[in-house]
Amino acid sequence: MRDDTYLFVSDLHLDAALPAAVTQFLDFLQGPALKAQGLYILGDLFEAWVGDDDPEPCRGRVCEALKAYTAAGRLGFVVRGNRDFLFGAGFEARTGFALLPDPVLVEIGAFRAFVSHGDVLCIDDHPYQELRSVVRNPRWQRRFLALPLQTRRALADKARAGSKAHTGRQANTLMDVNPTAVTQAFLATGTRLMVHGHTHRPGIQMLDIQGEPARRIVLGDWYEQGSCLRVDGSGAYELLTLPRG
Numbered sequence: 001m002r003d004d005t006y007l008f009v010s011d012l013h014l015d016a017a018l019p020a021a022v023t024q025f026l027d028f029l030q031g032p033a034l035k036a037q038g039l040y041i042l043g044d045l046f047e048a049w050v051g052d053d054d055p056e057p058c059r060g061r062v063c064e065a066l067k068a069y070t071a072a073g074r075l076g077f078v079v080r081g082n083r084d085f086l087f088g089a090g091f092e093a094r095t096g097f098a099l100l101p102d103p104v105l106v107e108i109g110a111f112r113a114f115v116s117h118g119d120v121l122c123i124d125d126h127p128y129q130e131l132r133s134v135v136r137n138p139r140w141q142r143r144f145l146a147l148p149l150q151t152r153r154a155l156a157d158k159a160r161a162g163s164k165a166h167t168g169r170q171a172n173t174l175m176d177v178n179p180t181a182v183t184q185a186f187l188a189t190g191t192r193l194m195v196h197g198h199t200h201r202p203g204i205q206m207l208d209i210q211g212e213p214a215r216r217i218v219l220g221d222w223y224e225q226g227s228c229l230r231v232d233g234s235g236a237y238e239l240l241t242l243p244r245g
Contacts, residue, residue: 004233005036006075006108010117010197011221013083015047016058021222024244028226029065032242036230038074040106041097042197042219043081043117048160050152051145052090063094070096079104081117081198085135086145105189109233114191118198118218121177121185176201177216183207186214195219195229202227204239 014022033039046059070076076097080087087099103116123129134140144152176199186192186207192214202220206213217239220227226242 004109006038006040006231007033007036008040008042008115008195008219008229008231009222009227010042010219011044011081011200011227012041013044013047013221013223014058014062016056018047018223020244022058022062024226024242025062025222026065028228028242029069032228033069034072034074036074039069039076040115041076041078042115042195043079043102043119044083044197044221045078045081046084048156049084049086049091050149050156051086052088052094054149054153063091066095066097079115079117082119082132086141103185105191106195108231110235111193111231111233111237112191113193113195113217114185114189115194116185116196118177118196121181121196122198123178123181124176182216183209193217197221202239202241 009028012021012025014025016022029039045062049059066076076095077100078087078091078095078097079100079102091097092099100115102120103114106113106115119128119132135144144155147155177196182194185194186209192209192212194214194216196216197219199218200221202218205216205218207216208214217229217237219229219239220241225244228240228242229237230240231237
């Protein structure tokens with residue numbers, strides 16, 4: 001593995017109810033990730049995050065492992081997802097990982113890509129986009145974070161149940177990225193490479209953007225196995241599946 005390697009992961013959805021995924025990610029931080037220069041987490045690291053003050057043990061273990069990773073001299077970056085949009089300065093202090101805007105342009109040597117959690121591209125799911133605009137509002141977030149911790153946890157559980165029900169009612173095409181939104185993102189940034197998660201549909205899609213070849217790389221979730229994009233400074237990349245146990 002090259003010294004200038006960086007890794008990208010997304011949609012781990014870590015939770016005490018899924019201990020195998022937590023263990024795999026902790027091992028990943030101490031193994032493959034530690035051999036790289038840095039790690040990008042593109043949202044939904046946790047199944048839920050109700051505030052930086054939440055002392056829940058499982059999430060605490062993960063944060064401690066992330067802190068150990070950056071303390072070892074590795075670089076860490078996080079894009080907020082739809083499950084952990086409340087990451088703030090406290091999370092940065094707990095982990096040493098820097099929060100990035102969504103979307104963000106990432107350049108690693110010859111590698112230059114539009115990077116996002118991916119939900120911003122799913123514009124056909126109108127109810128979800130309306131909800132996203134509400135919960136990403138700083139005023140709404142301040143009011144929510146002012147609530148007692150137990151109340152926030154209860155509301156998060158209710159929101160997760162509602163999200164599951166909504167997903168079950170939607171057609172698969174509405175849950176995926178919108179082709180026009182993808183094209184516009186490429187044109188706006190001048191890139192021909194995109195990396196995102198959110199849809200849980202890993203793969204590399206070949207596209208044509210005004211006569212130029214482009215690629216959309218989709219990271220997979222970690223429910224049953226790991227998923228990781230490996231990139232080096234030459235611009236080479238590989239989408240990997242990480243078997244579990």
